[in-house]
Amino acid sequence: MSANYPKIGIRPTIDGRRRGVRESLEAQTMGMAQRVAKFLEESLFYPDGTPVECIIADSTIGGVKEASAAAQKFKAANVGVSITVTPCWCYGSETMDMDASIPHAVWGFNGTERPGAVYLAAVLSAYAQKGIPAFGIYGEDVQESSSEHIPADVQAKLLQFAKSALAAALMRGKSYLSMGSVSMGIAGSIVNEQFFQDYLGMRNEYIDMSEFVRRFEEEIYDKEEFERALAWTKENCLNGADNNPEHLQLSDEAKEQQWETCVKMALIARDLMVGNPKLAGLGFEEEAYGHHAIVSGFQGQRQWTDHFPNGDFMETILNSSFDWNGRRAPYLVATENDSMNGVTMLFNYLLTNTAQIFADVRTFWSPAAVERVTGYKLEGQAANGLLHLINSGSAALDGTGEQQLNGQPAIKPFWEITDEEMDACLKQTQFRPASREYFRGGGFSTDYLTKGGMPVTMARMNLVKGLGPVLQLVEGYTVELPEEVHHTLDQRTDPTWPTTWFAPKLTDQGSFKSVYDVMNNWGANHGAISYGHIGADLITLASILRIPVSMHNVEESRIFRPRVWSLFGTEDLESADYRACQNFGPLY
Numbered sequence: 001m002s003a004n005y006p007k008i009g010i011r012p013t014i015d016g017r018r019r020g021v022r023e024s025l026e027a028q029t030m031g032m033a034q035r036v037a038k039f040l041e042e043s044l045f046y047p048d049g050t051p052v053e054c055i056i057a058d059s060t061i062g063g064v065k066e067a068s069a070a071a072q073k074f075k076a077a078n079v080g081v082s083i084t085v086t087p088c089w090c091y092g093s094e095t096m097d098m099d100a101s102i103p104h105a106v107w108g109f110n111g112t113e114r115p116g117a118v119y120l121a122a123v124l125s126a127y128a129q130k131g132i133p134a135f136g137i138y139g140e141d142v143q144e145s146s147s148e149h150i151p152a153d154v155q156a157k158l159l160q161f162a163k164s165a166l167a168a169a170l171m172r173g174k175s176y177l178s179m180g181s182v183s184m185g186i187a188g189s190i191v192n193e194q195f196f197q198d199y200l201g202m203r204n205e206y207i208d209m210s211e212f213v214r215r216f217e218e219e220i221y222d223k224e225e226f227e228r229a230l231a232w233t234k235e236n237c238l239n240g241a242d243n244n245p246e247h248l249q250l251s252d253e254a255k256e257q258q259w260e261t262c263v264k265m266a267l268i269a270r271d272l273m274v275g276n277p278k279l280a281g282l283g284f285e286e287e288a289y290g291h292h293a294i295v296s297g298f299q300g301q302r303q304w305t306d307h308f309p310n311g312d313f314m315e316t317i318l319n320s321s322f323d324w325n326g327r328r329a330p331y332l333v334a335t336e337n338d339s340m341n342g343v344t345m346l347f348n349y350l351l352t353n354t355a356q357i358f359a360d361v362r363t364f365w366s367p368a369a370v371e372r373v374t375g376y377k378l379e380g381q382a383a384n385g386l387l388h389l390i391n392s393g394s395a396a397l398d399g400t401g402e403q404q405l406n407g408q409p410a411i412k413p414f415w416e417i418t419d420e421e422m423d424a425c426l427k428q429t430q431f432r433p434a435s436r437e438y439f440r441g442g443g444f445s446t447d448y449l450t451k452g453g454m455p456v457t458m459a460r461m462n463l464v465k466g467l468g469p470v471l472q473l474v475e476g477y478t479v480e481l482p483e484e485v486h487h488t489l490d491q492r493t494d495p496t497w498p499t500t501w502f503a504p505k506l507t508d509q510g511s512f513k514s515v516y517d518v519m520n521n522w523g524a525n526h527g528a529i530s531y532g533h534i535g536a537d538l539i540t541l542a543s544i545l546r547i548p549v550s551m552h553n554v555e556e557s558r559i560f561r562p563r564v565w566s567l568f569g570t571e572d573l574e575s576a577d578y579r580a581c582q583n584f585g586p587l588y
Contacts, residue, residue, distance in 0.1 A: 005046045006080025006169035008054045008162060010037050011070055011097060013090040013119070016062030025088050025114070029060050031148065032085040032109065039150055040162055047329045047353055049415035052166065055079055064094045071099065080169025081162060083107065084123070087145065088114035092123040098132070101201075101588065103165035103544045105135035107154060113145040124563045133543070133562035133584055135161050160560050164541035167350035168587070170294070172201035177273055177291045180209040180299025180337055187463075188338035188524060189299065195469055198586035199545050200343070205291040209304050212268055220287055221267045222278045225324075230263050232324035236423075237313075240430030240447055243496050248436040255433065258442050262313040266323075269298065269314050270331050295346045297337035301439075309443030310434050311335075315394030316446040319345075321355045321414035322397075322422045329414055330355045335394045340461045341526040344471075348459060348530035351537045353413040355396035357450070357500060357529035359389035361458075362493065364519040373492075374485045381503040382479045385515035389458070389500040389529060390493060392438070393445030397425040399500065399529070401451030401478065409451040409478075411531035432496035450500040452480025457534045458502065461547075462523035468586075471542045472551035474518055475533045476504035500529060505553050512553045521551055536560065546581040549574070 012033035015021050037054035044052040055077045057070035074082070082097045087109035097104055104127065108120025120136055127134040137158065139151040150158070176196055183189045196202040215221060242249050250258070271279065275290025298304075300311045311333075317323050318331040332349060334342030335358050345356040365386045367378045378385065401409035402424035403417055412421075431444040459473035479501040481489070490499055504518045511521040536558035542549050543561040559573070561580075568583070569576035 003046070003048055004078060005053070006166065006172075007077055008037075008040055008052060008081045008083060008166070009070070009074040009077075009079035010054055010056045011082060011084040012057060012060045013084055013086045013095040014060040014062045015088045015090055015114075016094075022060075022062060026060055028087050028145065029085070032087060032107070033057070035148060035150055036083060036085055036107070036158065039155065040158065043159060044162060044166065045353060045413065047170070047350070049353075049413065052162075061090075061095050063091065067095050067097070071097065080172065081165040083158070083162070085109075086119055087111060087116045088119065089116075090119045090123070092119065092126045093130075096123050096126055098130075100132045103135075103161070103168055104132065105137055105158075105161045105165070107137040107158070109143065110139040110141065111143050111145045128564040128567060131584060133564050133580075135560065136563040137161070157560055160537060160540050163351055164537055164544055167347065167541050168544050170350050171346065173203075174294035175203040175205045175292045176339055176342065177205045177207070177293035177296035178337055178339065179207055179269065179272065179296055180304065183299045183301050183336035183338075186336055186338055186525070188340035188526065189297065189336055191337070191339045192463055195463060198588055199469055199547060201588040202294075203292070205293060207272060207291075209299060211272070212265060215268045215287075216261070216264060220279060220282070220284050221264060221271065222276060225278075226264060226267060229267065229324040230260060233259065233263055236426045238427070238430050240432035240496070242433040244433060244436050250433065250442055254442070258309045258444070261309050262444060265309070265311060265314040266317050269296070269333060270318060272296070273331055295332040295334070295342045297334035297339050297342050299337040301336060305439045305441050305443070308441040310392070310439040310441065310445070312393040312434065312443055312445045313431060315358075316397060319355055319358070319394065319396040320398055320425075321417055327414040327417050327422065329353075330396065332356065333394070334358060335391060335526075338526050340463065340524065341528050344459045344461045344528035347538060347541055348457070348528055348534065351534050351541065352530055352532060354411045354531050355398035357389070357395040357399040358391060359395060359500060359527055359529060360391045360525055361387060361519065361522050361527045362390045363388040364516050365489065366516065370485070370489070374488045376482060376485045380479075381477050382481070382501070384503070384506060386479060387502040387504070387515065387519060388489065388493070389502050389527065390497050391526070393432075393434070393447065393497045395446060395498045395500075397429055397446070397448070399450055399498065400425045400428045400448045401454055402428050409454050411454070435494060435496060438494075445496045446498050447496050448498045449486060450478050450498070452478050452501070454478040454531060455533045456502065456529050456531055457538070458527040458529045459538055460523055460527050469547045470523070470550045471538065471547050472521075472523055472549065473535050473538050473554075474504045474512070474551070475535045475553055476502055479503045502529070507553050511551045523550075543577070543581075545587050546584050548578045548581045
């Protein structure tokens with residue numbers, strides 16, 4: 001996929017009055033823009049690990065002609081995010097950025113010499129009146145006019161806005177590739193084109209799963225890479241015990257052949273998503289292009305898995321931050337073609353640059369039930385109960401928690417992962433022969449146990465007739481149980497699948513009065529789990545895309561939405577969010 005990433009445009013606006021006023025503000029105003037650009041370029045990274053690029057307008061903007069010149073420069077430079085900065089009064093509707101298709105923020109300097117806050121209020125009023133929601137940034141403490149410091153609270157809001165706005169910009173124009181169709185009647189795999197196009201600015205691409213068979217038979221893959229990938233897989237991917245009854249177990253020879261198929265599936269799915277120039281040299285110019293997909297989904301069950309090896313290895317290795325080619329950005333693939341969970345994985349990934357765990361929200365284990373079954377009394381973060389997050393074995397290998405940050409289990413961007421951490425993730429994972437009662441065609445399921453103590457956020461996008469998309473999320477922690485307790489609970493489901501024990505943060509309000517309430521109010525059978533407490537960033541991103549948030553446990557002080565949201569009410573923020581999103585409608 002082309003790495004022509006969207007840029008952040010910085011617009012220094014200024015009081016247009018010449019003969020003393022404007023001249024006295026030029027250095028201060030342009031200096032604000034330069035400091036913001038430097039701060040963001042040092043703090044944020046694109047998915048390939050390169051620093052985010054900021055583009056500053058050629059001059060300060062005192063009126064409509066200079067605003068238009070900045071807009072032309074930004075369009076040519078592929079600017080997808082707009083941040084306006086000023087220390088002074090400016091002419092609001094004359095200096096504002098009028099591009100309604102990209103996210104906007106305005107930082108009005110809090111100083112007493114010039115009325116930057118007055119401009120901030122005035123221009124945000126203009127944005128609201130013209131139907132272009134914009135984020136307002138205003139530091140809590142008064143600064144000296146000579147200050148070259150960006151206060152911590154302003155830094156936090158700049159980062160929260162910029163991360164979320166870049167996520168929206170990075171999605172735009174990309175594709176969701178549906179590999180197959182609807183899996184077992186799962187609603188999320190009924191791909192809704194209007195949602196992708198209207199809310200995310202994305203295309204939808206489709207292939208039938210028979211395309212994999214065609215590429216097997218016509219050898220439409222890089223055979224040199226296949227040999228290398230197969231050798232790496234045999235060396236690094238540990239085979240686990242076969243849990244199938246004896247009459248359903250495959251021979252060692254059949255398993256060897258299935259490993260070859262599974263590795264080919266991974267190569268082919270990646271090539272379908274992003275293309276592979278080496279295919280052109282094999283005479284497959286059309287296939288070399290791929291589908292420009294930033295996320296995909298594989299139906300698998302049942303039309304594929306009743307006959308062919310399942311997609312678990314393919315999905316696991318693509319979703320991970322490394323493979324036979326070393327460390328690299330994940331290729332997001334949703335199990336069972338659940339496009340709504342795929343989108344949620346995409347949101348999480350673009351906000352963090354980290355691999356994601358795709359899981360069933362499988363079981364609520366109350367403290368009483370755990371004690372009854374195992375004799376163990378849950379304690380610590382698990383004292384109020386647990387959610388068993390477990391699916392058919394396609395979670396990213398990063399989800400083992402074998403990477404470290406400040407000595408604690410973590411999931412990191414690929415460029416921060418060490419060789420030792422990559423090896424540790426592999427060593428803590430077994431690839432178990434798939435349950436042939438579920439997967440008649442065989443294959444291999446990923447089996448690992450996530451380390452405890454990681455801050456994580458689970459989220460899910462849902463579609464509701466008459467309402468549209470709704471996002472829900474819950475912050476919490478992964479939990480480590482005593483080995484015998486985990487084993488007893490795990491044996492009650494499919495022990496060949498990866499497990500993450502999750503304890504949500506409780507607030508004694510709404511859906512977060514208990515862990516049971518979290519489970520009982522979850523909108524679908526799947527969730528996307530990301531490292532870090534990123535709920536506030538998800539809420540900001542959702543507001544940019546005009547998607548209301550129905551359920552979250554994020555502290556009010558961390559929530560950052562466009563200023564106009566407050567005009568829909570300040571007491572019941574959830575209701576105000578719904579009304580604002582409905583009023584402004586889908587971003588595209």
